[in-house]
Amino acid sequence: MEMAKQKLNFPSVDDPLWDEQHNMLTEHYHDVVDALEANDQNKAVAALEKFIESNSLHFEWEKLQMEDTGFPFFRLHTADHHLAELMLEGVLERIVNQGFESQKKSLVEDIPEWFKNHIDTMDRISINHVAQVHHGADPQSLWRIPPEIKNE
Numbered sequence: 001m002e003m004a005k006q007k008l009n010f011p012s013v014d015d016p017l018w019d020e021q022h023n024m025l026t027e028h029y030h031d032v033v034d035a036l037e038a039n040d041q042n043k044a045v046a047a048l049e050k051f052i053e054s055n056s057l058h059f060e061w062e063k064l065q066m067e068d069t070g071f072p073f074f075r076l077h078t079a080d081h082h083l084a085e086l087m088l089e090g091v092l093e094r095i096v097n098q099g100f101e102s103q104k105k106s107l108v109e110d111i112p113e114w115f116k117n118h119i120d121t122m123d124r125i126s127i128n129h130v131a132q133v134h135h136g137a138d139p140q141s142l143w144r145i146p147p148e149i150k151n152e
């Protein structure tokens with residue numbers, strides 16, 4: 001299960017505020033894995049509930065950042081959050097009803113995979129946008145293809 005923990009470390013996005021939030025989520029997630037390792041269903045449920053709660057707060061924080069800066073793909077990003085919330089609630093429900101053995105794959109593979117992909121795509125472009133706006137640059141410039149990768 002030690003391997004699983006390594007897989008749960010979410011990628012850094014080179015922004016201290018966003019990294020701090022993701023690190024906090026990682027900590028809560030490790031509590032879920034610890035409970036799995038200890039084969040303690042009640043602890044797993046409690047830890048997952050805590051993770052879901054802190055995750056919702058994190059999503060809300062990101063939503064505010066995007067709203068404040070007029071992020072153009074706001075709806076896409078928040079829709080992805082909504083999918084994750086549904087996935088997490090589903091896993092929690094199945095743990096309660098069927099026991100966590102049935103949900104181990106989701107917990108140690110599917111969920112961290114979603115977070116890694118999400119952070120590397122949605123979060124990263126949102127962070128770039130927020131940083132550009134806060135530094136007074138034209139956010140539209142983010143969506144132009146940089147000259148160095150143009151094929152000319």
Ligand SMILES: [Fe+2]
Pocket residue numbers: 022058062119123
């Ligand atoms: Fe995030």
Ligand SMILES: [Fe+2]
Pocket residue numbers: 062077081118122123
């Ligand atoms: Fe996000």
